[in-house]
Amino acid sequence: MMNYFKMAYRNLGRHRRRSILSGLALAMGTALLMFIAAFFQGEMRSSMETTLRLNSGHIQVQDADYDPDKLSVAWEYLIENPEQVAAQIEAIDQVRAATPRLFASGIVSALDESIGVQIMGIVPDSSANDPYRQLVSGEFITADDREGIVIGYPLAESLGLKVGDQLNLLVNTSEGNVDEQKFAVRGIFSTGTTAYDKGIVLLPLAKAQAFSGAGNHASIIFILLKDREQADVVAAAIQGSGYQVKTWTELNELLVLVNDFSNAYLMIINLIILGVTATVIVNTLLMSVFERTREIGILSAIGMKGRQVVTLFLAEASLLASGGITFGSLIGWALSAYFGKVGVYFGDLGISNDMLLQDRIYTYLTLESAVNLIITAFIITVLASLYPARMASRMEPVEALHGN
Amino acid sequence: MEVAKLTDVTRVYKIGEVETRALNGVSLTIGNGEFTSLVGPSGSGKTTLLQLIGCLDQPTSGKVVIDGKETTNLNRNQRADLRKGTIGFVFQFFALIPTLTAYENAEMPLLLNGKNAAERKQRVMELLKAVDMTDRAHHRPDQLSGGQQQRVAVARALATNPKLILADEPTANLDTENGEQVMEIMKKLNKETGTTFVFATHDPRVIKYATRVVTLQDGLITNNGKASAK
Structure with missing residues (x-):
């Protein structure tokens, strides 16, 4: 397996600028998503805490x-x-x-x-x-x-x-x-x-x-x-x-609903941004497949099987993904940490008492959401690269040898 | 004992509505240890024949038996397995992987055959010595001359001790001196190891080394040649 990664690493090095740009696209996508996740979580946490602290409490006793x-x-x-x-x-x-x-x-x-x-x-x-x-x-x-x-x-x-x-x-x-x-x-x-x-x-x-x-x-x-x-x-x-006792979930139905849906919103945003960045990776690998058609033919001629060709291209995608996602995660983490301290000022958003927000939203990134995002980004990138990898593996050696 | 046996093999290429008959009912037997040249003008079917013997392609009809195995009905992976253990290739263009060093290029078939690091190292050093490339082992193809690259390709073709080595115009892109060098090395290996070599060529420098010359014209074998000691 190490040899696949060694080959993959060198293949990426052939077009260093293209590989770096592809990795950067993934890095920017990951950083953006991590910041959005931290912002969403910070917003929901702030809204929940502020609403409970100021408006509803955890329980209210009221006349019937x-x-x-x-x-x-x-x-x-x-x-x-x-x-x-x-x-x-x-x-x-x-x-x-x-x-x-x-x-x-x-x-x-x-x-x-x-x-x-x-x-x-x-x-x-x-x-x-x-x-x-x-x-x-x-x-x-x-x-x-x-x-x-x-x-x-x-x-x-x-x-x-x-x-x-x-x-x-x-x-x-x-x-x-x-x-x-x-x-x-x-x-x-x-x-x-x-x-x-x-x-x-x-x-x-x-x-x-x-x-x-x-x-x-x-x-x-x-x-x-x-x-x-x-x-x-x-x-x-x-x-x-004679009394009615209401818990915070009953008192804040809108807030609980928004909180529950926030994960779904976040997942949709994740899929859209990761879809775009994965397309960049697929494009890079497709160019690589077309450029290396003859090479694939040679490897096939000396006995490399289809699944080994797939493994080689997946190794390239994994390296790109690892580099891009690691760099992006560092940027995303740094942004989240910075705005977690200084906050993002929004001022008076004019939101009703059902869902209070502080004027300044502090980003909040949990380890769980960061890890989830990293794993999702990696899986989507590698899955997307299956298309060019399979395309390469299905080339007939005799046709590939006559490629460029 | 034969290494390859083709019986009534036809290969028809279809591009759109146009059919091209590259081979037309060819039968050929390649014996163990032969140093055979396939000769003929361009378009005579030399490369197609070589590709069929090398299991890179499949015949439209007829039977191809390599090392006793009928290959006609093998799937892509089974053909890859057969190539991996039985057949080595030397191509006209210097077909090395550009990102790998000479050592790593020669090592590749051994990796695909699952040999361990110690076995690989010993075998690759033997091979590079045999093709006089030890001092260039850690150079990449773009740091080697055409002749040196082709010698590395020969080393790679021999890595797994295949029974059969197929070479398609191996000297076509080499000057006379480098062409002679490559042919000398292959001839020496043929004599020392008994490996069978089959060349597709119209280069007289290659033909003069052959112990058998098979002539093709318009997809047919016009002269089956006879093996002679050289």
């Missing part, structure tokens, strides 16, 4: 009649004694944090600008609120703060607000009225997701309940687990009458 799209604070849609319910849930081993959240719709205005927002009443001390503690300026609200508010950086930018400034907040109350109060901006946070940060303001739960007339109620119990794969088990443990 609660509709998250309406943001109603009418008592019949809310959970009563939410802090007590959250404390009971937090006692479960697999639960990392359980905290009540009250959602209401409101309008923030400052100077002559007004923007519609979602008001979120939170228990400030809960670790589930850590993403909002990444403050650009100021400090986080405390549970007994009756006049303080925390807003996102893009909202502050839009309204020209800074820490210490006053804003006017309107809220739709539980009785269907509108109430209004001035709040002082205590802190400005940034979760890294502009689309989310520009549409939400945070109040202490007690203040939000009082302001909206929700009484001792909350919209949901937001639950984070130590391991999200335990969601079904924990959800089964906290089923109670």
